[in-house]
Amino acid sequence: MAQTRFHGRFEDTGQVCQHPTCQQDGEFRAPGYRANGFDGPGEYRWFCLDHVREFNAGYDWFEGMSAEEILEAQSPALGWKTENPSFRPTAGVDGMPRWADFDDPLDAISARMAGIKSRAEREARMAMDGRFSSDEARALDTMGLGLDTDRRRLRRRYSELVRRYHPDRNGGDRKFEDRLNNVVEAYQLLRKSRAFV
Numbered sequence: 233m234a235q236t237r238f239h240g241r242f243e244d245t246g247q248v249c250q251h252p253t254c255q256q257d258g259e260f261r262a263p264g265y266r267a268n269g270f271d272g273p274g275e276y277r278w279f280c281l282d283h284v285r286e287f288n289a290g291y292d293w294f295e296g297m298s299a300e301e302i303l304e305a306q307s308p309a310l311g312w313k314t315e316n317p318s319f320r321p322t323a324g325v326d327g328m329p330r331w332a333d334f335d336d337p338l339d340a341i342s343a344r345m346a347g348i349k350s351r352a353e354r355e356a357r358m359a360m361d362g363r364f365s366s367d368e369a370r371a372l373d374t375m376g377l378g379l380d381t382d383r384r385r386l387r388r389r390y391s392e393l394v395r396r397y398h399p400d401r402n403g404g405d406r407k408f409e410d411r412l413n414n415v416v417e418a419y420q421l422l423r424k425s426r427a428f429v
Contacts, residue, residue: 247278251286260284263291363427371418383428390419 240260247258258278266275279287294302351373358369361379372381375389395401397412422428 241281245278249280249283250277251279251283254280254283256280262287364425368422368425368427371421374414374418375422383423386419386422386428390415 242259242261245257245259248254249256249258258280260279260281261276262279262284264275264277277287294305297305355366355369355373358364358372358379363379364372372378375386375393377386377389381389393415394412397408397415399406399409
């Protein structure tokens with residue numbers, strides 16, 4: 233069943249318009265008598281362009297809902313529990329708390345901000361030590377290293393992180409590719425640091 237891209241027309245459906253007095257092709261679908269649910273996809277009604285416009289003008293999405301269900305459907309927090317990149321089990325790979333660990337969006341935002349603040353404080357302490365620039369301090373944090381790092385420990389940590397994040401080493405999984413790029417950039421900066429000369 234082909235769908236034209238811009239106007240919702242499904243050509244060659246083999247359907248006839250379901251309006252009682254129309255025999256044109258039913259190329260536009262409208263909600264049917266049974267919605268999508270646990271028992272499978274819902275049913276659609278098929279109409280010609282004129283009759284789908286007529287149907288849509290009188291359609292009430294909230295029909296049959298209680299006041300509480302309507303309020304929930306209109307809630308700005310609707311979708312908070314929906315899985316998206318911030319909710320997936322792999323969402324916390326950067327050391328920040330996962331959104332999915334919280335019931336309240338404000339608690340999640342607060343925890344993430346605390347993580348950002350503590351990371352900034354660590355980077356500032358490292359930069360104030362005098363041996364590392366602020367960029368190098370961020371690079372040390374990216375690699376999970378502290379002020380007591382020497383060249384040997386830096387190389388060992390780099391090797392460990394590359395093994396962990398490289399797709400060739402973890403079965404072709406590319407979800408950590410950005411993390412790997414950050415580690416490589418951090419290592420390239422740190423290996424040239426005056427602190428390790």
